[in-house]
Amino acid sequence: MLEQIDGLPPGTLGFRAHGQVTAADYEQVLVPDVEAVFALSRKLRMLFVVAPDFTGFDAGAMWDDFMLGIRHISGWDRVALVTDVPWLRTATKATRFLVPADFRLFALAELEQAARWIAEPVDD
Secondary structure, three states: OOEEEEOOOOOEEEEEEEOOEEEEHHHHHHHHHHHHHHHHOOEEEEEEEEOOOOEOOOOOHHHHHHHHHOOOOOOEEEEEEEEHHHHHHHHHHHHHHHHHOOOEEEEEEHHHHHHHHHHHHOOO
16 A cells, blocks of 8 residues: 655655555556656655555556656656665665665654655755
8 A cells, every 4th residue: 555645845755655555556646646746847756665564566566666767767856765674675775776866765763864855955
């Protein structure tokens, strides 16, 4: 399941993943918001929090995530992944170079720090 995180600055989206994340979750919750930001020709910042009860993405959600990233490969400004899920932290460390954005991994205890970082101006 995916739910929106409210109260973030304009151009910044936040989502929290619980349990199993499905293609329907992506298509009904995440994709419309992401596409709306990109329709305004903005760079996107995303805060993605993975709860301890997260069990994984189904194949459709993984595909939707991949395709969304490809469609907007140059549109990502910053991405903060916040999780304590061990296998996800390991996989993220191994593949973070594939994320076409300024990307940081945070522990759940660092959620406030992640939210501050995602809102900071980018030094050019």
